[in-house]
Amino acid sequence: METILVKGPIFMKVRGECEILGVKFKNTFIVYKNNKYLPIEKSTDAIITLKKGKNYFNLEKNSKYGQDQIGTNIWEDIIECILNSNRKRIIIIGPSDTGKSTLTLFIANKLLNKRLSPLIIDSDIGQGELSPPTCIGSTILSKQTIDLASVNPHYVSFIGDIQPVGYESRIINCIKNSYDKLHKNNNITIVNTDGFVNNNENNYKIDLIKKIDPDCIICMRENDQTIDLFDSIREEFSGNLNIKIIQGQAPHKEIRKTSYDRRVKRLIKYSNLLKTFTKKVFISKHKIIAIYYQNSFLLSKRNTETEKINGIEPEDTIFKDLLNDRDFVRNRFVGLSLKEDYEKIIGFGILKEFNKGFFLMQSSINRFDNIFLSDIKLYNNSTRLFK
Numbered sequence: 001m002e003t004i005l006v007k008g009p010i011f012m013k014v015r016g017e018c019e020i021l022g023v024k025f026k027n028t029f030i031v032y033k034n035n036k037y038l039p040i041e042k043s044t045d046a047i048i049t050l051k052k053g054k055n056y057f058n059l060e061k062n063s064k065y066g067q068d069q070i071g072t073n074i075w076e077d078i079i080e081c082i083l084n085s086n087r088k089r090i091i092i093i094g095p096s097d098t099g100k101s102t103l104t105l106f107i108a109n110k111l112l113n114k115r116l117s118p119l120i121i122d123s124d125i126g127q128g129e130l131s132p133p134t135c136i137g138s139t140i141l142s143k144q145t146i147d148l149a150s151v152n153p154h155y156v157s158f159i160g161d162i163q164p165v166g167y168e169s170r171i172i173n174c175i176k177n178s179y180d181k182l183h184k185n186n187n188i189t190i191v192n193t194d195g196f197v198n199n200n201e202n203n204y205k206i207d208l209i210k211k212i213d214p215d216c217i218i219c220m221r222e223n224d225q226t227i228d229l230f231d232s233i234r235e236e237f238s239g240n241l242n243i244k245i246i247q248g249q250a251p252h253k254e255i256r257k258t259s260y261d262r263r264v265k266r267l268i269k270y271s272n273l274l275k276t277f278t279k280k281v282f283i284s285k286h287k288i289i290a291i292y293y294q295n296s297f298l299l300s301k302r303n304t305e306t307e308k309i310n311g312i313e314p315e316d317t318i319f320k321d322l323l324n325d326r327d328f329v330r331n332r333f334v335g336l337s338l339k340e341d342y343e344k345i346i347g348f349g350i351l352k353e354f355n356k357g358f359f360l361m362q363s364s365i366n367r368f369d370n371i372f373l374s375d376i377k378l379y380n381n382s383t384r385l386f387k
């Protein structure tokens with residue numbers, strides 16, 4: 001077996017057999033739309049042909065990276081541990097680009113191979129695969145895939161920003177809520193986290209671990225990296241015999257997303273989403289039960305008595321003023337939910353105006369009870385986009 005690396009998006013032809021992130025392919029075509037690197041593990045006689053424009057060329061092994069620095073073989077011990085010791089709740093923690101998302105998918109594919117059912121909670125609000133940025137997407141994966149971004153989420157929660165700072169407890173609660181809503185007894189849950197591992201003093205990952213109560217914590221890092229948070233995790237949890245703490249090896253450090261890649265990725269997510277905003281909605285504020293912004297909910301006065309949302313205290317916050325600020329409102333990215341489960345985002349949109357008590361927005365749905373305001377602005381007509 002040899003591992004070769006390609007960067008998406010690509011279209012390729014496989015002659016012979018190969019395996020990608022735990023998925024086997026034989027004499028077939030593969031379309032990969034994501035802009036990430038993909039490790040292809042193939043037998044020496046298999047031939048992978050890439051199509052670039054009108055040209056085809058054979059993919060050769062790149063000797064720049066050692067075979068022990070790329071591919072899924074660097075995670076063999078992790079898979080063995082998970083499958084052999086029957087782990088039920090796995091959490092993956094580590095800096096950006098240490099392979100958290102790739103490992104998440106690899107584990108899920110391996111579980112599917114064994115007819116086990118993986119529940120993936122993708123809580124990286126900046127670079128999540130399962131939902132647009134600012135959200136947490138979760139899914140019970142039913143079919144192997146090499147691109148999680150092509151999978152529909154079963155539950156989406158709204159945070160509102162692409163960085164976790166200031167949203168820590170909401171993120172923890174949303175992860176737990178997604179777990180409670182989707183989890184069934186036969187699931188093996190994998191929680192993927194964001195790359196914020198600094199600020200060790202009060203990093204919310206420790207609280208997250210306590211809330212999720214995992215039986216396996218995978219700490220991803222490059223071999224020579226020291227990460228204080230991991231020492232704290234060890235200190236806090238290594239005495240608990242039910243929790244297995246595993247060190248996960250990051251792929252070669254040159255295989256990283258540049259900040260440009262990250263922006264492009266968000267851009268692709270949002271521009272795909274914008275295409276779904278086919279509805280022009282004009283809705284009175286009296287039809288809206290709750291409005292969320294930066295951790296708080298504002299409940300409509302009319303509805304507080306009759307349709308009180310469980311667990312939300314009505315708050316008289318400043319965002320009444322915000323809504324009357326045209327610049328604040330215009331082009332703001334929003335999530336939409338129904339009162340039956342106010343935390344479950346079922347559509348998205350962009351606010352255009354709030355005028356005389358009416359919202360004007362472009363959105364993917366026209367029936368909703370609650371509006372979640374984000375810190376992101378989207379501009380329909382440009383690729384210049386946001387922060």
Ligand SMILES: Nc1ncnc2c1ncn2[C@@H]1O[C@H](COP(=O)(O)OP(=O)(O)O)[C@@H](O)[C@H]1O
Pocket residue numbers: 005035036037038039069070071072074094095096097098099100101102103195251255256257
């Ligand atoms: N085992 C691996 N072999 C080769 N490339 C990998 C491997 N794991 C991850 N990558 C690539 O490295 C980059 C960062 O990985 P990713 O899973 O997105 O990291 P994270 O989720 O920690 O930010 C991506 O381009 C990914 O495709």
Ligand SMILES: [Mg+2]
Pocket residue numbers: 100101102124127
């Ligand atoms: Mg990731």
